[in-house]
Amino acid sequence: MKPAALLVFLLLVIFGHGAKEKPELSEEIKEIIQHVHNECVGKTGVAEEDIANCENGIFKEDVKLKCYMFCLLEEGSLVDDDGFVDYDMMVSLIPEQYTDRVAKMINACKHVDTLDKDKCQRAFDFHKCSYSQDPNFYFLF
Secondary structure, three states, X not given: OOHHHHHHHHHHHHOOOOOOOXXXXXXXXHHXXXXXXXXXXXHHXXXXXXXXXXXXXXXXXXXXXXXXXXXXXXXXXXXXXXXOEOHHXXXXXXXXXXXXXXXXXXXXXXXXXXXXXXXXXXXXXXXXXXXHHOHHHOOOO
16 A cells, blocks of 8 residues: 555544544545545445444444444554554654644553454444544544
8 A cells, every 4th residue: 555545544534524623635645535445345335324423423333334444444554464553653654733632542542452352343442432532533434
């Protein structure tokens, strides 16, 4: 995956529609976002409505949604071979003006990534936790 796609993934997972600090995205970035989204929807069969509902804090207990969330991490090259998130990589890619806020959110949610769950459940729990930490700064594409 191109480095731009990884950065796009991070921006979109972190920044919310209602956030005051929403970044402007180029057409190239929007195309990459659409590609990753389409790829993961195709792989998982998740409903678009379930993805959209997450931005409002409605996280449906659905394996398709959970695996969609993992797919985004995987397509963004943010997981290791065992399906664990590389949090240091995630933080390192955040634009400087958002680093403190995003690092705080990410670090507050690392604890949900535990060995007793499968990779899709861990991704889902991480997203739910991220939303709970900073709902105005959360986004799922």
